[in-house]
Amino acid sequence: MSEKIKILIVEDEMIIAANISLQLNELGYEVTGIVPRGEEALMHIKSEAPDILLLDINLKGNLDGIETALEMQKNHDIPVIYLTANADDVHFNRAKETHPYGFIAKPFKKLDLQRAIELTITQISCKDDNKTDVESQNTEAFILSDCIFVRHLNSMVKVNIIDILYIEAERNYCRIFSNNKEYLLVMTLKEMDKKLPARHFLRIHRSYIINISQIKEISTSHIVIGRKAIPISKSLKKELLKRLQTI
The missing domain is CATH 3.40.50.2300 (Response regulator)
Incomplete structure (x- = not known):
């Protein structure tokens, strides 16, 4: 090109x-x-x-x-x-x-x-x-126990799990919101949910996955992380409260 x-x-x-x-x-x-x-x-x-x-x-x-x-x-x-x-x-x-x-x-x-x-x-x-580089055959994100490496342009950028606030779906993309930056991935939220460590993250809505440790407030219909009010479905709120009791 x-x-x-x-x-x-x-x-x-x-x-x-x-x-x-x-x-x-x-x-x-x-x-x-x-x-x-x-x-x-x-x-x-x-x-x-x-x-x-x-x-x-x-x-x-x-x-x-x-x-x-x-x-x-x-x-x-x-x-x-x-x-x-x-x-x-x-x-x-x-x-x-x-x-x-x-x-x-x-x-x-x-x-x-x-x-x-x-x-x-x-x-x-x-x-x-993909024709010559084995690394490119992998997905757009590599998930480790304490961090995620996300593809940004032609390199992989390290994002510490403790710095991730939440992840939001954007049709066939998902956007990671961290303390310092946003990252847009060519991956659906469903795919991302399968890869993330469950002890840190929970999908609380069809459009959101949250880092449980970043929750500041839990309301009737939403939770607050940073300055963002994130909607939560009734069924998944029960799961969230159960998870919080075991932490």
Whole structure:
């Protein structure tokens, strides 16, 4: 892959597209084009294939974003990041069939765009490394008794378990919140839950795993860790209270 990542923007709202293009340029990426229709995107890809496709789901024209991705994937293997103002289950389930690298919900911040692209680049790099690097065949996190090594860009970063506050699901990603930093992993919360040491962590909600030792307050419907109020389901609250009695 070239040093400068090439990105094609497929977005039919030109003000949004122009703003994305400006942000991408500021982040150091090369925008190969801005096109408003899926049909035009397919033509563009034939002449100048980008490294990443930023694709609005709700395109006007004969093809919506998901149909455009399906057509593109017949001849090209280009990572897709979807842009969407409609993140309902119907669209999400359709989009999953195209195996996207990410979803960005509108309206979004520059940081959301930056993180989605960095995650995609990391996944591409890991795919490439799999051919020659045994380490890359492992998952995005290595769990030890007192720490977790998480993949950040092209290296593994150590995160001490005592510093982890909680972990939050973001669809097919999960975000680790520690005392000092956040880490976004290409791993579902369910997968992460299986790997974490049970004596330290408990899943208290479909979207949250907490570090039990970091709890500051337990309320009727939530617990507090740091300054974050985290919802807790009734059934899992019983499990939490049971665990606290044995610590």
